[in-house]
């Protein structure tokens with residue numbers, strides 16, 4: 001795999017150095033003796049106290065010029081991130097200065113510039129990090145959502161390793177129960193042997209099923225939760241987008257086709273970030289550029305965590321099932337009677353909906369479909385009293401149809417609660433984990449079907465052995481080169 005097998009000392013700026021900043025952190029890893037660099041510092045390196053900060057001049061060893069005043073830390077072999085000797089230099093973060101210092105070490109000592117991920121690779125190689133920890137670190141560093149951060153930390157902290165090791169232990173217990181039934185059946189007796197086997201099969205099945213349950217959520221939605229507003233021209237998508245952002249970000253006008261390309265902005269809701277996407281209105285057009293904008297809108301509608309159709313009441317008749325939420329716009333222009341009729345239509349749909357106005361930030365909803373109610377739900381014309389965040393508003397609700405103020409807030413609440421539903425069983429988001437668990441679960445289900453009528457315990461034992469590799473790969477005990485390559489290629493320089 002790449003040039004990673006080289007053991008010479010490496011240097012990199014670990015704090016990123018694209019722009020000037022106050023402090024940059026350089027790391028040199030893999031040298032034999034710290035005293036090799038004695039000429040570069042004004043303090044005596046023989047006396048350096050491991051893991052303590054030391055203030056020192058950094059000196060150009062060729063001409064004794066003082067290059068910078070730095071803080072120096074020494075992490076000895078075994079007690080460092082990579083498992084090797086590490087020198088950490090906190091220098092001033094002018095990019096020229098950073099380059100100059102790194103060049104000093106590369107030109108005058110046996111130090112080379114680190115490849116992306118090379119520090120983490122060494123940590124992995126020296127057993128400072130397991131494969132899941134490396135994957136967690138990668139996820140953490142590249143996360144674009146709070147859930148990504150959380151999942152990354154769960155990998156890095158070893159929590160995922162624990163889950164996988166528990167599964168492996170349970171598998172070993174199951175295998176030993178099988179072996180016991182082969183070799184010591186006379187000692188333990190048939191009934192007790194079978195009981196043990198059933199118990200351990202059940203325990204393994206339970207653990208694997210619970211891991212598999214955590215693989216059902218769409219990874220992209222979790223790691224980058226996009227909310228796209230799709231709909232015909234002039235229905236009020238951009239007005240809604242601006243309302244939620246509380247700024248005039250998208251151009252709004254009464255001319256059809258105002259938004260021709262997508263516009264996106266991030267918002268934070270309860271510390272979770274979401275990307276809102278305003279898109280070009282859907283219509284037949286001969287304009288090539290607008291047509292391209294519409295194509296992109298449709299692609300967003302396929303890939304978003306929440307695909308929101310914004311429509312006027314007339315558009316309700318042609319509503320498509322593929323949307324997660326339907327918003328009927330311009331509530332302020334609707335009469336009470338038409339609201340009642342719209343409500344009747346909405347509860348017939350299989351998708352949740354709101355009727356709202358961006359103009360005065362008011363709404364009715366959320367209106368939940370009446371599951372299985374058929375004509376009864378649809379026929380209900382009883383008045384409704386919406387309550388913010390109160391959950392479904394079905395046909396049975398009482399009270400007058402009175403729009404509430406604060407759609408922006410109610411909608412954000414809705415987004416957050418939908419997202420929380422996705423995350424509350426701690427779904428796995430590292431693709432390798434998801435694929436391996438699913439592979440294991442599928443083969444296990446097959447195995448159980450085939451083995452149900454198998455009485456020959458020796459055959460059961462040999463079939464079970466087929467799981468060894470997949471489990472070891474999941475745990476990271478077996479790491480094929482292409483898997484390692486994929487993981488470390490993704491890292492940034494300095495990590």
Ligand SMILES: Nc1nc2c(ncn2[C@@H]2O[C@H](COP(=O)(O)OP(=O)(O)OP(=O)(O)O)[C@@H](O)[C@H]2O)c(=O)[nH]1
Nearest residue numbers: 233234235236237238239253257258259281358359
């Ligand atoms: N009365 C009223 N007018 C609204 C409301 N929301 C938007 N409008 C008006 O409807 C027109 C179209 O609004 P936009 O937000 O530009 O609609 P759009 O869906 O982004 O349109 P395209 O960019 O053409 O796809 C503008 O004149 C808005 O002021 C509303 O809640 N009530």
Ligand SMILES: [Mg+2]
Nearest residue numbers: 237238258259
């Ligand atoms: Mg628009």
